[in-house]
Amino acid sequence: MSALARRGDLLRLSSLFVRTLREDPADAEVASHRLLIRAGYIRRAAPGIYTWLPLGLRVLAKVEAIVREEMAAIGGQEVHFPALLPREPYEATGRWEEYGPNLFRLQDRKRADYLLAPTHEEMFTLLVKDLYSSYKDLPLTLFQIQTKYRDEARPRAGLIRGREFVMKDSYSFDHTDAGLDEAYQRHRDAYERIFTRLGLDYVIVSAMSGAMGGSRSEEFLSPSVIGEDTFVRSPGGYAANVEAVITPVPEAIGYDDAPAAHVEDTPDTPTIETLVAVANAKHPRPDREWTAADTLKNVVLAVTQPDGTRGLLVVGVPGDREVDLKRLEAALAPAEAEAAGEADFARHPELVKGYIGPAVLGPQGTQVTDPATGETRSAIPYLLDPRIVPGTRWITGADEPGRHVFDLVAGRDFTADGTIEAAEVRAGDPAPDGSGPLELARGIEMGHIFQLGRKYAEALGLKVLDENGKAVTVTMGSYGIGVTRALAALAEANHDERGLAWPAHVAPAHVHVVATGRGAEVFDAAAELAEGLVANGVEVVYDDRPKVSPGVKFADAELLGVPLLVVVGRGLADGVVEVRPRAGEAEQVAVADAVAVVTERVASLLA
Amino acid sequence: MSALARRGDLLRLSSLFVRTLREDPADAEVASHRLLIRAGYIRRAAPGIYTWLPLGLRVLAKVEAIVREEMAAIGGQEVHFPALLPREPYEATGRWEEYGPNLFRLQDRKRADYLLAPTHEEMFTLLVKDLYSSYKDLPLTLFQIQTKYRDEARPRAGLIRGREFVMKDSYSFDHTDAGLDEAYQRHRDAYERIFTRLGLDYVIVSAMSGAMGGSRSEEFLSPSVIGEDTFVRSPGGYAANVEAVITPVPEAIGYDDAPAAHVEDTPDTPTIETLVAVANAKHPRPDREWTAADTLKNVVLAVTQPDGTRGLLVVGVPGDREVDLKRLEAALAPAEAEAAGEADFARHPELVKGYIGPAVLGPQGTQVTDPATGETRSAIPYLLDPRIVPGTRWITGADEPGRHVFDLVAGRDFTADGTIEAAEVRAGDPAPDGSGPLELARGIEMGHIFQLGRKYAEALGLKVLDENGKAVTVTMGSYGIGVTRALAALAEANHDERGLAWPAHVAPAHVHVVATGRGAEVFDAAAELAEGLVANGVEVVYDDRPKVSPGVKFADAELLGVPLLVVVGRGLADGVVEVRPRAGEAEQVAVADAVAVVTERVASLLA
Structure with a gap:
């Protein structure tokens, strides 16, 4: 089955709502932030809060679709919770206070307390409690792709640490510890497939569970020098978030011979x-x-x-x-x-x-x-x-x-x-499992999987009747993917000094057709090519701007980062167009073959 | 081209996250609210704030898809704004105050004022100001499908008047009044197509623009006795929201002969x-x-x-x-x-x-x-x-x-x-345009289209250079569809005393297969039928619950409201299954033909 749709979209640059910027925005420290702004994918609305423009929204939708498919593939059922939630459930678990100033709190017109949810453990727990009552209803995995809020002290790096962001959060419900282990492993496998499909390099590291409670916990990091998370790796395969590194404790030493202080x-x-x-x-x-x-x-x-x-x-x-x-x-x-x-x-x-x-x-x-x-x-x-x-x-x-x-x-x-584990971890420190000296690297946290255990179910009274008719507390897992952050990590991992360079599966379009020249025949030929591709299911950005120089068009194409560039211009006189990967060699293709050749090229990028 | 996908979804009731309720929820006054809760489509999270369960989310996604397609068809470009917005733009237009207690306001950790946006005129205006500068960039239509917030004094009727809800809002930008008229008409036409495709009866009525400012304004109402909006119609075709009815002013009377007071x-x-x-x-x-x-x-x-x-x-x-x-x-x-x-x-x-x-x-x-x-x-x-x-x-x-x-x-x-236009309008009052006596009816407001004019562009300084290089203020339109409310209106218009009865285009699935009986052969045949339909692109709810009585299964099927019911049970001995529309006559179909016949039936419902 072809990965191409029945009909692709045609995005004409003469009318597409996008403006590229030649200059880096003053507040952008990292490449993804700089380039997503410059290429017209996002715009800042407030500190750590962004608006998605058409190109950015297309990439976001593709990332979401991959996440959704893989969650459905492990039996996840999609639901959607409100972002605006009442205080009570978060009070019951202590998180109303624990979140401290990171929580956006507000009151409604009746002075009732509400919050903008940073994560939804409480609500999922209560929903399952509302609907289910027997072990036969389990295992259950629910997920949502939803807007979340955290009032970060220092929002930074564009989408990497924002205050309003999109997360996929899922929750597993089991009545046995073995069930939780299986649900955790299913998520772990799904996350590996998701990040692989997204085209993202990733490292799985042991993590602290922090404010979430619970036991086993791992993070999926995208290695990147601009990452906020430091992690360690040993030659023997140990990997952990630096917060989770446990110091090997030396043996106690006898001190009978020690001089007096x-x-x-x-x-x-x-x-x-x-x-x-x-x-x-x-x-x-x-x-x-x-x-x-x-x-x-x-x-x-x-x-x-x-x-x-x-x-x-x-x-x-x-x-x-x-x-x-x-x-x-x-x-x-x-x-x-x-x-x-x-x-x-x-x-x-x-x-x-x-x-x-x-x-x-x-x-x-x-x-x-x-x-x-x-x-x-x-x-x-x-x-x-x-x-x-x-x-x-x-x-x-x-x-x-x-x-x-x-x-x-x-x-x-x-x-x-x-x-207390508070001393810095240094390169060369021994891995706690004896697997050799640690090396340090930085990464962007894209995913986090937790075994929550029974903390939330206990706090909120989620029990089911087991095989013997006895009420047992449910054990839960909590699994997150920072969807907008993963998009930023993709931009970090896929760019050069000239702009973005998206993997085909998440690119806003597959092909960027540039018409260079002034004659109507150039625009006619380019339009025909673009239409032909679209009819084959290819998504095309077509630079049909009549009075823009080829130099500007090429610069914009490289900034936007669509995987394949097709140039219709000078070669037309010789019956050829130029086909060039975003960062590869140009090739001359006969006009008559261009639609077929480019469609084939796109299909193999998506295969 | 078939309206069916390559492969449909199979929703097994034994594991689908849904529980039906036999009793009406105490707080539900209207049918859509009652039935959407009872059928397990939504759950209340707080007053006027709802969680979407898997079946509800499927319907919502279909409604959104229709809206999105028709907006794209009139050249609308999709963007996505934050819900959490800074005070300043709303201050500039006066709406920070004008919204009064209907606005959710909050402060971040730095005591900066924010709001949860009830609508986004200001932000769209500023975004276009940021990107565009010439009349050549216009006309432009942008839209989003996004979560909105209003702190209603009296949230009621479930999704019909909620405090967190999904809206499609779009905005048109033109540099001439004629351009605005065209954009308005395009939206009006698109809305007619949207509500027609949704299978919703609608009336277009003249409306007041209220807090939005601006001139021409119409509402799309779904006629319903439980609607909050009263509208009038005349035999000659006049239709208006009751708030917008203008009283015909009688001629002044001479009073020379009048006795003294x-x-x-x-x-x-x-x-x-x-x-x-x-x-x-x-x-x-x-x-x-x-x-x-x-x-x-x-x-x-x-x-x-x-x-x-x-x-x-x-x-x-x-x-x-x-x-x-x-x-x-x-x-x-x-x-x-x-x-x-x-x-x-x-x-x-x-x-x-x-x-x-x-x-x-x-x-x-x-x-x-x-x-x-x-x-x-x-x-x-x-x-x-x-x-x-x-x-x-x-x-x-x-x-x-x-x-x-x-x-x-x-x-x-x-x-x-x-x-002041404050006296009640009564049936029999003359239409202001002389088109006859008015009749009154009630409706649910699903859409609203406004000619905003230059109010927001002036307040926020959105100008473009015109053909003569002169800066002119842009004129705007604002167009909304209450997506979650339209879904509720669909439930209001499509139900009976036994449950929901969705039009095929928005139903959570096309076919509801019920296996009745205890023998493995019944479940085998039903599963085979369900799989066959799914392979044809049909979306199937399959009631595979082993120990649930036929009566409960039929009651649940009627409550859920999937358009076609297929019963696999007693008839199997005679080689037939029963095919029955949600509110129609049963028909016996040979098992061997069932997949083909039902697929054909679904295709014609979707045609």
């Missing part, structure tokens, strides 16, 4: 570098040089809970690593974190900036006395990097300027309230 | 009926009986402007007519009106309820003194029904209880601040 003068050592230098100069270690990895850096962070309450947290990491805010936030989700500010330090004079020692932190200092007021209060929670196991020896601050403690032994001289 | 005692006459009775008993008219039409009723109304300011207005109408609040509001748009309350009368003791005379109203009483405070202030505006022309003689209140003025002559004894 001793405080030393270390003047002018506000940074790790100065500290290491002074330590090596004034307090040399007998066996080797001190390095940054011997120091314990205590980083003060301000953590904001979804309900707006703000508190401090100190994280201890080896001094050769930074705290990675994204990893920290993933570990603390749904809370948000930032570096503590001057005002925070001012309120906590016991935290001596640059010289913070564990004396003031953690269980060993559960109560502190405010020197200004004489009041005692709880210490600040103190969490350690998992590498800081009992027996490891550290140089750290001595809680006064210009002094550090040496030979401070974890487990002997200090303990913490727990561990 | 005189105040009479009319005790206990708080109503028109009591007044007419007392007038005939105590102050008889020499030539004929007094009737209600001889009395002038002054109705006090409270008018709220979009900015929330509230003031009173008095409307004088002949006593045999009520003030029609909808007509009044259409005349006052965007202000809203309601009957004045006790508190209003308390604040205006000069308004003697039941005895209000023109002495206290209108220009003849431009200042009034508040008897309580001694302050003077402006009189309440006074507007008259257009029938109350100079020379007409009236009985009306004398501004004190139990007394009325007789022989009060308009133009001699009182004048007003103007006229």
Whole structure:
């Protein structure tokens, strides 16, 4: 069966609602954003909010159609939820608060609370609860392709991080864990087919489930230097989102032989570098040089809970690593974190900036006395990097300027309230599964699959009767594809300095016919060719603009990025037209054969 | 070319996400709402906000496809705007305020004002301004099929008046009035084709343009007793929304011979009926009986402007007519009106309820003194029904209880601040164009076409250079179809007491195959038949539920409303199946012929 329709569309550039721009828009940082704007696919309506022009909408419709087909192929049934939803279900699961400022909230004329849904777990759970009651009704997979809203703090990169965007979200419902595993695997396979059909390179990485709850979770990333997600890969096949990387925990070390901790003068050592230098100069270690990895850096962070309450947290990491805010936030989700500010330090004079020692932190200092007021209060929670196991020896601050403690032994001289995965992951770090050193890369998150488990079903009371007539809580999966973001990832992966270069399956048209010249015979021949292609089911952009120079027409064709260019012009006198792939070699084809040859070329691109 | 696809869908009821309800939902007043819920097409998510289940979404997609095809056929180019929009463009045109409480407003995390768009005139105007600059770019028609929001005071009747709904909105751009006329006519023709293809009876009526501004305006109504719009028709072909009916103004009458106005005692006459009775008993008219039409009723109304300011207005109408609040509001748009309350009368003791005379109203009483405070202030505006022309003689209140003025002559004894179309329209009233007496009917507004003119282009600065290089303001049209509402109108027009009965072009499937019986041979034969139809491009609902009684299956089939029912059951022993239109006679068809016969039947339904 041919992939071509009965009749293609003919888009005449003389009347198509599009204007190309020669200049990059000022606010566009990445290629997809720049080119989608310049080629007239989208226009910005507000920060992170875009309007789709005809060419963009055609690409979007094709991406959606591929997603829809593959979801139907795994038995997904399409539904469509509202975007404007009442507060109550999200209140029941705690997400009304957890989403914090990322949620668009509003009130209707009766002062009832509503939200613009960022995702629909609650509504799907309630709908299934409304309709189904028996295990015989399961398994069930529902999906929608729908507009979603997130009030991003920093909308950026055009469609890649927007505030109004299109997602495919689907949800699986099973009464057994094995059923959930199967539904998860079906989605995983469907996603592989979807991204393959879209022509997108992808990596599947282990992920944190974040605010979604649940257990198993993987992301589909499109590798791209402009991606917001950093992921790791090992030679042995481990791959994970950097937030999900688990630090291999070293064995604890005996410390019977360790010297006692001793405080030393270390003047002018506000940074790790100065500290290491002074330590090596004034307090040399007998066996080797001190390095940054011997120091314990205590980083003060301000953590904001979804309900707006703000508190401090100190994280201890080896001094050769930074705290990675994204990893920290993933570990603390749904809370948000930032570096503590001057005002925070001012309120906590016991935290001596640059010289913070564990004396003031953690269980060993559960109560502190405010020197200004004489009041005692709880210490600040103190969490350690998992590498800081009992027996490891550290140089750290001595809680006064210009002094550090040496030979401070974890487990002997200090303990913490727990561990946290917050230190940066670095190239060369060992993979947690022993599969070798990690390499780091960046990617655009296009899809995310989660095993939600019973969290939402429990919160909202979704149960079915099992084989024995017993009510059991349903287990769910949640599976998303950022449809508009995948389109942007396609543009990122398929462009050059001259413009976009769409894969044929998602291109706004298959062929771009350019009429160059002034004679009516050129336009007549080009129109006839375009019509012939359209009759064969080929989608054609036809540049019929009468007074536009060939140079401008070619530049526009390369900017628009339709896969095949057909030039009707000078060659006409010799009975030929030129056929040229978007980034390939030109070929002369006899006018009489052109429709057949180009149709065949398109059919093979779509095969 | 066949209207059938290459391969149809097969919807097995054993796994289709649908549950039918035997009982009407408590909140459903109208048939479409009741049946769409009961048949499992939609579910309520919040007041006026619905979720689309698989069957409903299939119908919606078919309605959208017909609208899309016909819009493309008149050269409409599809785009897609966000629903979440910034305040500024709506501020520029005044609609941020004018929409009043009907607009969903919200703020983002930076406290910037946003709205959920009820319609997109501003955004289309700005987009065209962004892209186009010459008359050569015009004419242009853009459209979208998109989710819209209105915070209705009284969402009702399911999809008919919802708060989140799907609309097709299109906009035409021309640089000449003649161009706008053509664009308007093209849309009018396209709408006729759309509603005809949908299988909907429709009436085109003249309409008010309301808050939209502009000049020529017509509505497409689906006649229905449950419709919210009242319209009129005359035998001569006049048709108008009742809000748009213009009262034929009688000729002024000379009043040289009219007796002087005189105040009479009319005790206990708080109503028109009591007044007419007392007038005939105590102050008889020499030539004929007094009737209600001889009395002038002054109705006090409270008018709220979009900015929330509230003031009173008095409307004088002949006593045999009520003030029609909808007509009044259409005349006052965007202000809203309601009957004045006790508190209003308390604040205006000069308004003697039941005895209000023109002495206290209108220009003849431009200042009034508040008897309580001694302050003077402006009189309440006074507007008259257009029938109350100079020379007409009236009985009306004398501004004190139990007394009325007789022989009060308009133009001699009182004048007003103007006229207003606020009196009710009644069956038998003359059509304004002289085409005969009006009859009244009700309808569901499915479409509305407007000549906006230059209002939005002026407010937002959309100009193009004309043939002479002169910047001219563009003239626009705005054209809407309530897609979800049209679907509801289809359900209203196509149902019986047993369920829905869809026209084939919009039905969720073409054929409903029911397997009745317990033997495997029945299910095998039914499955084979269903598969055969699907292979021919027929869309099939197949009731393969193993333990459901024939009675329940037939009831569900009639509730779902698929056009053709095929029963595979008892007849199988005789080698036949039963083929029955949703509301027609059954026919026995040989099993061997069934696929061919039913396919043929479907093809002719779709022809």
